[in-house]
Amino acid sequence: MANIIISQAVDGSLTFYMPKKDLEEKVQSLEFTQADKWGGELKLASGQSYYIDPIIEPRLPKSLRARRMD
Amino acid sequence: MGRALEGKNMTKLSKDEAQALINDVLEVYPAKAREDRAKHLDFADGGDGGESQKCVTSNRKSLPGVMTIRGCAYAGSKGVVWGPIKDMIHISHGPVGCGQYSRAGRRNYYIGTTGVDSFGTMNFTSDFQEKDIVFGGDKKLAKLIGELDQLFPLNRGISVQSECPIGLIGDDIEAVSKSSSREINKPVVPVRCEGFRGVSQSLGHHIANDSIRDYVFDREDGGSGPEPGPYDVAILGDYNIGGDAWSSRILLEEMGLRVVAQWSGDGTLAEMEQTPKVKLNLLHCYRSMNYISRHMEEKYGIPWIEYNFFGPTKIAESLRKIASYFDDSIKEGAEKVIARYQPMMQAVIDKYKPRLEGKKVMLYVGGLRPRHVIGAYEDLGMEVVGTGYEFGHKDDYQRTNEHVNNATLIYDDVTGFEFEEFVKRVKPDLVGSGVKEKYIFQKMGVPFRQMHSWDYSGPYHGYDGFAIFAKDMDMTLNNPCWGSIIPPWKQAGETEQAAVA
Numbered sequence: 187m188a189n190i191i192i193s194q195a196v197d198g199s200l201t202f203y204m205p206k207k208d209l210e211e212k213v214q215s216l217e218f219t220q221a222d223k224w225g226g227e228l229k230l231a232s233g234q235s236y237y238i239d240p241i242i243e244p245r246l247p248k249s250l251r252a253r254r255m256d
Numbered sequence: 257m258g259r260a261l262e263g264k265n266m267t268k269l270s271k272d273e274a275q276a277l278i279n280d281v282l283e284v285y286p287a288k289a290r291e292d293r294a295k296h297l298d299f300a301d302g303g304d305g306g307e308s309q310k311c312v313t314s315n316r317k318s319l320p321g322v323m324t325i326r327g328c329a330y331a332g333s334k335g336v337v338w339g340p341i342k343d344m345i346h347i348s349h350g351p352v353g354c355g356q357y358s359r360a361g362r363r364n365y366y367i368g369t370t371g372v373d374s375f376g377t378m379n380f381t382s383d384f385q386e387k388d389i390v391f392g393g394d395k396k397l398a399k400l401i402g403e404l405d406q407l408f409p410l411n412r413g414i415s416v417q418s419e420c421p422i423g424l425i426g427d428d429i430e431a432v433s434k435s436s437s438r439e440i441n442k443p444v445v446p447v448r449c450e451g452f453r454g455v456s457q458s459l460g461h462h463i464a465n466d467s468i469r470d471y472v473f474d475r476e477d478g479g480s481g482p483e484p485g486p487y488d489v490a491i492l493g494d495y496n497i498g499g500d501a502w503s504s505r506i507l508l509e510e511m512g513l514r515v516v517a518q519w520s521g522d523g524t525l526a527e528m529e530q531t532p533k534v535k536l537n538l539l540h541c542y543r544s545m546n547y548i549s550r551h552m553e554e555k556y557g558i559p560w561i562e563y564n565f566f567g568p569t570k571i572a573e574s575l576r577k578i579a580s581y582f583d584d585s586i587k588e589g590a591e592k593v594i595a596r597y598q599p600m601m602q603a604v605i606d607k608y609k610p611r612l613e614g615k616k617v618m619l620y621v622g623g624l625r626p627r628h629v630i631g632a633y634e635d636l637g638m639e640v641v642g643t644g645y646e647f648g649h650k651d652d653y654q655r656t657n658e659h660v661n662n663a664t665l666i667y668d669d670v671t672g673f674e675f676e677e678f679v680k681r682v683k684p685d686l687v688g689s690g691v692k693e694k695y696i697f698q699k700m701g702v703p704f705r706q707m708h709s710w711d712y713s714g715p716y717h718g719y720d721g722f723a724i725f726a727k728d729m730d731m732t733l734n735n736p737c738w739g740s741i742i743p744p745w746k747q748a749g750e751t752e753q754a755a756v757a
Contacts, residue, residue, distance in 0.1 A: 193550060201651070205462060205547075210315070210650050247550045 193247035274299035296668040323672030332460020333449035334417035340364035342374040350419025413443040423450035445471040456647035465547035481530035493541030496521020498714020511589035567632030568601040597719040613637035615685035622646035701741035
């Protein structure tokens with residue numbers, strides 16, 4: 187589990203930021219994006235994927251815990 | 257390649273030429289290093305095909321063996337973010353050198369009496385010796401904090417900026433800070449910014465931002481400032497280099513906003529504590545203060561916007577953008593400010609543009625300047641043909657795309673060799689970079705401005721700053737000294753040789 191921050195990029199897409207690794211990547215896809223279920227598998231532009239427990243849609247930016255899937 | 261470029265001195269590189277140039281420069285490296293460095297060098301190709309999201313690789317460890325201009329996490333925290341907070345004492349905790357060699361070098365101006373109520377240019381260090389490494393330095397730190405408070409009773413707080421050994425020997429500066437804070441009844445902020453953390457000063461900014469979040473915002477009995485008003489704003493990421501924040505602040509105040517905090521140039525602890533109550537955070541240096549802006553957005557619901565106070569075009573754009581967050585009185589105020597300064601700026605442009613028009617500039621700086629100053633050069637009719645960040649991240653390069661023209665060279669963490677080769681081949685009329693690059697280029701006969709500390713000039717922000725910027729660029733570029741770089745006996749020797757051959 188690692189702390190991450192999901193935020194809105196300038197172009198409207200999501201950005202994934204992991205402070206510990208200073209890793210900043212565009213989010214390519216997020217499994218659930220409904221208002222009451224938001225989260226799940228998160229695919230990054232670099233090919234890695236992370237998992238965040240689904241929550242109700244948060245106000246971005248939001249600090250979350252994520253698990254590596256690969 | 258070099259010859260071909262020399263011939264067309266005044267025209268810009270084409271994309272093919274830019275790629276060929278990069279390939280040429282990379283040639284010298286061994287295969288593995290070449291592969292790595294290739295990812296950091298690129299050129300803008302926004303011209304055709306519309307939106308380009310192409311980005312160089314950034315925020316990676318510098319290659320061993322090359323000459324890099326980057327700093328360390330301590331530089332990012334003590335030198336950039338915490339250092340300018342004038343009413344706090346920032347202890348360089350560890351051996352004496354880190355603090356002494358970074359002391360007062362950044363020209364963060366402030367108002368106050370140094371050594372009495374302000375401590376910006378002073379160096380406080382725990383001066384680690386061998387025995388402190390062996391037996392630990394916690395006791396020394398506790399004693400030091402006590403002594404500091406006795407000697408400088410008007411300090412508002414203390415920050416402990418760790419140098420490398422602190423992390424290596426595992427001192428518990430958090431515990432010392434906590435107990436010392438209780439003793440002197442002032443905030444003592446431990447900052448874990450050991451130099452070995454991260455790849456550049458960028459992580460130091462982040463660590464410093466986090467420590468402000470944890471120890472300044474969440475502090476009990478903190479933040480009893482003035483009543484919050486409807487037009488409160490905070491200037492974030494302006495370090496008042498040569499007075500930058502002051503020349504920005506007057507514009508904001510003139511349009512009707514109340515600037516309650518400056519982070520961190522000429523800033524104070526009280527101003528930081530007041531910031532979570534503002535209506536809008538104005539972010540100048542995105543790289544070093546976006547973390548705390550995002551935090552305030554998440555926790556206090558304060559929106560933040562990036563603005564650019566370099567050059568009249570961008571200033572007008574930014575003032576309108578800032579005003580759009582407020583009511584009509586501010587919007588009118590912004591228009592009034594723009595209308596008042598526009599004629600003065602036109603006079604500046606009329607005076608200097610004929611002397612500077614068409615000149616090419618290469619930049620290599622840090623933070624926000626690689627993209628923000630482009631507008632100011634363009635106002636003077638100059639063209640930026642190459643730009644790069646020392647410690648930028650991907651989002652910096654994404655933001656750069658909209659500012660640069662087709663085939664502008666982009667270089668991340670450029671090495672000494674690469675930068676020199678680029679300048680030799682592209683032959684810019686002016687190079688803007690830091691003190692470490694300055695003398696190489698000056699000796700090569702290339703006009704150079706130090707764009708970290710404005711070459712001991714400034715301010716460059718705001719309308720007043722633009723006038724100084726234009727004057728400085730003219731003074732450097734059109735200085736007759738550049739024609740006298742090659743000594744007469746060498747000139748003579750060359751012509752003789754040419755004649756023989």
